[in-house]
Structure formats: structure tokens, C-alpha cells
Amino acid sequence: MNRDVNLRLLRYFEAVATELNYRKAAERLYVSQPALSVAIRQLERQIGDRLFNRDTHSVTLTAIGRDWLPHVRSALREVDAAIDVVADLVGNAEVRVGYLTGTGADLLFELLDGVEEVLPEMSIVTTEFDFGDPSAGLASGESDIGLLRPPVDVPDLESVVVEEESWVACLPRSHRLADRAELRIEELLDEPIIVAPESAGRWRSYWMADDARGSRPAVVAAEAATYEAETTLVARGVGISFTTSSLERLYSRPGIHIVPIVDRPASYTALAWRAGRLSAPARQLLEFMLRRIPNSTGPQS
Structure with a gap:
């Protein structure tokens, strides 16, 4: 051998x-x-x-x-x-923080605000991940801490909710439903849809609203790994997409229209980590970030 x-x-x-x-x-x-x-x-x-x-x-x-x-x-x-x-032992206090595209702009830097004063020796490396890895690097071990939108395919995950958002439909401006004030998910299930890459696993299924489809398969029009690619495809009329209400604020562009979906459960942004896999510096940073979350009650499975 x-x-x-x-x-x-x-x-x-x-x-x-x-x-x-x-x-x-x-x-x-x-x-x-x-x-x-x-x-x-x-x-x-x-x-x-x-x-x-x-x-x-x-x-x-x-x-x-x-x-x-x-x-x-x-x-x-x-x-x-x-x-x-x-x-x-060697004083290497580098901590890797991953965030899913679309979450970091509003939240990540709020959670890290002031960290240099409290943990001056710590080196923090932040990395943006696209929809191909909605775990924000936690699944592969590339990140110690992640800012993401559950659900993700990661064992032993612990998390704390940072923000709650509602579902919206992202439609081409010329779409027959684009002038509606609100929509129900049933009205949209036959529409061609832009979806995340297959590597997204449960996250892809969640944002395809598979739980509402029963035996009705989704009509997949195209895959997109970023909001930029997704909204471009929607603007071109390739299909619609389901996403969160922050899209209108962060990625609005000519050619798309955002309509609230009123009968879907809330989507959450969460600060997440893998149980038992945090180094001492990562635990320090996590505790700092948790203190920055209003009304945080500690880890949630």
C-alpha cells in the first residue's frame, strides 16, 4: 500500500x-x-x-x-x-466572510461597522458569491462566516436572521401582468422563468416556487448566476423571475417592472456559520457581528 x-x-x-x-x-x-x-x-x-x-x-x-x-x-x-x-499561535487572525450577491450592499458593512476599533489585529477578507453558491462559501469551506438567504445545502448550519423581505415578481415592462399592483403565485407558475444554476440545489428550487407547483413542472427559460444577468434576461423578455423586494432598490433598470407577490412566506437574510468549525478569531468576529443585529436572540438552527 x-x-x-x-x-x-x-x-x-x-x-x-x-x-x-x-x-x-x-x-x-x-x-x-x-x-x-x-x-x-x-x-x-x-x-x-x-x-x-x-x-x-x-x-x-x-x-x-x-x-x-x-x-x-x-x-x-x-x-x-x-x-x-x-x-x-502565529497570530494569524484572518477571518473570511462571504456574502451572497445582493445582500452585502445593504447589510454586510453595517454588521462590520466599527470592527477595526474593537478587533484591531484582525484581518477580514470579504468575498461576494453568486447564485452558483448560495451558501456564500460555507459549503466549500472558503468562508468562515456567511451572509446569505436560506435555504442552502449545508450540514450543521447555524444562523441568525438579519432581515426579512417579501417576494416579488420581476417582469418585462411589456408583460401582460406588469401593470398589476400585486400578484398571487398561482398566476405566475406557467410563466417561463429565469432560475439559478443547478449547483444552487435547494436554493434554486426555493426560488422556482417548487413547493407551490405540485406536479406542474417549471418552464425554465434560462439560468443566471447574478442579479445583473437575471434582470438583463427579464428585460429582454426571455422570462420572469422571483426574487426579494430589495431588487427594486438595488438593481432597478429600464425594461423591468417589480410587482409584489402577496401569498408567499417571507424571505430571510441570515448571518450563518457551520457549528464547530469556527476558529477563535472567527468566533470573536461572529460575536461582534451578532451584537450589531437588532433584537438578536442568538443562534437559530
Whole structure:
């Protein structure tokens, strides 16, 4: 057996073992599915046996894969903990904050206002994420803290609501319903719709209003990963989209019209993090940001 197994391959194995689906694991890791398959085969060659049984319909762990998985997970937790410890020891107080496009302009910098005075040694790196990753980097580990709009496909997520918004329909100005004062979701379900990329998972389904469709499939007109792309497609008449009321304030442009949808539950913007995965500096920053949220009552699952 070749004992020179690198950490990347162990993370790939853990992701496939958790998802039991190469496509979902590849999306979670932000790699291509062929690259993930090659990496797993490389790992299997290095350990000298198969880790997965694969056919065209399913992926299952072999006996060796099943018995090895808890040891790999334990090792990955130890490595992550060791990295956090050494970061603290050398004074590396960098914290990565991700935010979903459309949320940072109004909220992120309010939550960070004054942080330089309270935590002067901390280095904060902020990164905007598009609709392809609505977890704002939390799913991949690129972010320690995220400002996002649930729901997202992230295990062990904790969050606190920062803001509540209502649903709106974004329509071409020439659309037959564009002059309405308000709409109900049922009136819009047969319309061609602009949707997020497939990698958005549950978030894409949520903003397609799949819960209201029953057996009626959505007519997907196009995909868009940013509000700029989405509103451009709507203005061109390619389709409509469902979004939040802040769109009118942040991304209004000629060619679109925003109409409130009155019978949808509220959409929330939340400050989020993964339980047990915060370094000491990240916990400090999170506590600072939580104190900036009016009426915050602490973490919510």
C-alpha cells in the first residue's frame, strides 16, 4: 500500500461517501465530476482496494470504504483543528466572510461597522458569491462566516436572521401582468422563468416556487448566476423571475417592472456559520457581528 495519501484525496473520499452521488459531491467540492472520479480512482490505487461500488444507478461504499470512513472523518477533524491552533499561535487572525450577491450592499458593512476599533489585529477578507453558491462559501469551506438567504445545502448550519423581505415578481415592462399592483403565485407558475444554476440545489428550487407547483413542472427559460444577468434576461423578455423586494432598490433598470407577490412566506437574510468549525478569531468576529443585529436572540438552527 502506498502511504503517501494527500489530504485533498481524503476530503474527496469523505464527500463522495457522504453524498453517495458523484455529481452532488463534485458540486459540494467545486470540482468537475470527471476530475472527482479520477481522484477517487487514484486514491483506490494508492490504498490497493476499491472504496465504492458504482453502476449507472447507484453508488455504495464497499466494506473497506465503510469501515475506513469514520477514521478519515476523525483525521480531517484533527487536521482542521490543528490548522486553527497554529493560526492562533502565529497570530494569524484572518477571518473570511462571504456574502451572497445582493445582500452585502445593504447589510454586510453595517454588521462590520466599527470592527477595526474593537478587533484591531484582525484581518477580514470579504468575498461576494453568486447564485452558483448560495451558501456564500460555507459549503466549500472558503468562508468562515456567511451572509446569505436560506435555504442552502449545508450540514450543521447555524444562523441568525438579519432581515426579512417579501417576494416579488420581476417582469418585462411589456408583460401582460406588469401593470398589476400585486400578484398571487398561482398566476405566475406557467410563466417561463429565469432560475439559478443547478449547483444552487435547494436554493434554486426555493426560488422556482417548487413547493407551490405540485406536479406542474417549471418552464425554465434560462439560468443566471447574478442579479445583473437575471434582470438583463427579464428585460429582454426571455422570462420572469422571483426574487426579494430589495431588487427594486438595488438593481432597478429600464425594461423591468417589480410587482409584489402577496401569498408567499417571507424571505430571510441570515448571518450563518457551520457549528464547530469556527476558529477563535472567527468566533470573536461572529460575536461582534451578532451584537450589531437588532433584537438578536442568538443562534437559530
